Amino acid sequence: MSSFNILSIAGTDPSGGAGIQADLKAFSALGGYGMSVVTALVAQTTTGVAEVHRVPPEFITRQLDVLLEDVRADAVKIGMLADTEVIDAVAEALDAHRPPHVVLDPVMVAKSGDRLLAADAIGAVRARLLPRADLITPNLPEAAELLGVEEAVDTAGMEHQARGLLDLGARRVLIKGGHLDTAESTDLLVEPGRPAVPFTAPRVATKNTHGTGCTLSSAIAALLPQRDGCADAVRDAKEYLTEALRRADDLDVGAGKGPVHHFHAWW
Numbered sequence: 001m002s003s004f005n006i007l008s009i010a011g012t013d014p015s016g017g018a019g020i021q022a023d024l025k026a027f028s029a030l031g032g033y034g035m036s037v038v039t040a041l042v043a044q045t046t047t048g049v050a051e052v053h054r055v056p057p058e059f060i061t062r063q064l065d066v067l068l069e070d071v072r073a074d075a076v077k078i079g080m081l082a083d084t085e086v087i088d089a090v091a092e093a094l095d096a097h098r099p100p101h102v103v104l105d106p107v108m109v110a111k112s113g114d115r116l117l118a119a120d121a122i123g124a125v126r127a128r129l130l131p132r133a134d135l136i137t138p139n140l141p142e143a144a145e146l147l148g149v150e151e152a153v154d155t156a157g158m159e160h161q162a163r164g165l166l167d168l169g170a171r172r173v174l175i176k177g178g179h180l181d182t183a184e185s186t187d188l189l190v191e192p193g194r195p196a197v198p199f200t201a202p203r204v205a206t207k208n209t210h211g212t213g214c215t216l217s218s219a220i221a222a223l224l225p226q227r228d229g230c231a232d233a234v235r236d237a238k239e240y241l242t243e244a245l246r247r248a249d250d251l252d253v254g255a256g257k258g259p260v261h262h263f264h265a266w267w
């Protein structure tokens with residue numbers, strides 16, 4: 001197959017650093033053909049979120065149905081879903097269309113501290129989405145919220161929580177260590193019956209970290225159809241993200257936490 005169609009189901013970021021805008025940049029940079037179904041219009045910039053306008057769930061279903069009846073999706077990345085009704089619409093579409101390679105970034109709260117998922121929707125993520133995703137990519141607060149426990153403070157705690165998420169029905173977990181105060185940033189890929197696989201990168205000293213989670217999960221979705229297995233896709237996605245962080249200070253975007261700098265990858 002010469003081209004891979006990658007779909008993002010997520011909310012927007014008009015400043016282009018996170019959400020659907022970041023997802024499409026990562027898909028293109030990594031050789032995918034990008035497609036998008038918008039779940040929420042978000043008035044946000046590098047300084048935070050001003051307002052969220054959820055798209056009616058019936059219209060999310062309509063977008064997914066017309067798209068997936070026409071175009072084959074080789075992988076899907078799921079990001080911001082806003083609330084339980086949107087989660088239900090997306091879960092039903094996954095059952096109806098059964099796309100391969102579903103990556104779920106269980107987006108809950110932006111780095112600015114603003115909520116992007118209603119607090120009462122965590123149970124729906126657990127029950128309806130965890131079992132339908134091939135890989136989930138929680139950060140430390142998201143893993144803790146899904147489990148109803150305190151955040152992990154080291155890699156041993158991260159592995160323990162990732163295994164707890166497998167027990168809740170997740171098939172594979174990439175738990176991200178970006179929120180730890182460490183010199184290196186380590187994420188762990190955890191699958192049932194296998195040792196955890198660490199992915200470690202030097203921590204890049206930049207304030208421009210807006211959209212790192214969106215970029216990583218989208219890069220993985222773009223690479224899954226192009227690599228032999230999940231670990232290879234995660235390794236190359238993390239390498240792409242780390243380079244995009246190293247190049248982030250070239251950009252002059254906004255007064256707050258700026259975006260990472262997407263670039264055409266070398267492979």
Ligand SMILES: Nc1ncnc2c1ncn2[C@@H]1O[C@H](COP(=O)(O)OP(=O)(O)O)[C@@H](O)[C@H]1O
Nearest residue numbers: 139176177178179185186202203204212213216
């Ligand atoms: N300053 C940094 N330097 C290098 N990698 C980083 C940095 N900050 C975050 N990362 C990486 O970015 C990805 C997203 O991390 P994290 O901040 O944990 O998630 P989120 O953006 O969802 O809150 C992870 O791979 C993490 O290791």
Ligand SMILES: Cc1ncc(COP(=O)(O)OP(=O)(O)O)c(N)n1
Nearest residue numbers: 011018019110111210211212213214
């Ligand atoms: C629309 C939308 N979706 C997701 C996020 C969160 O993105 P993330 O990559 O976790 O980056 P930060 O918000 O942590 O910078 C978002 N902000 N907007």
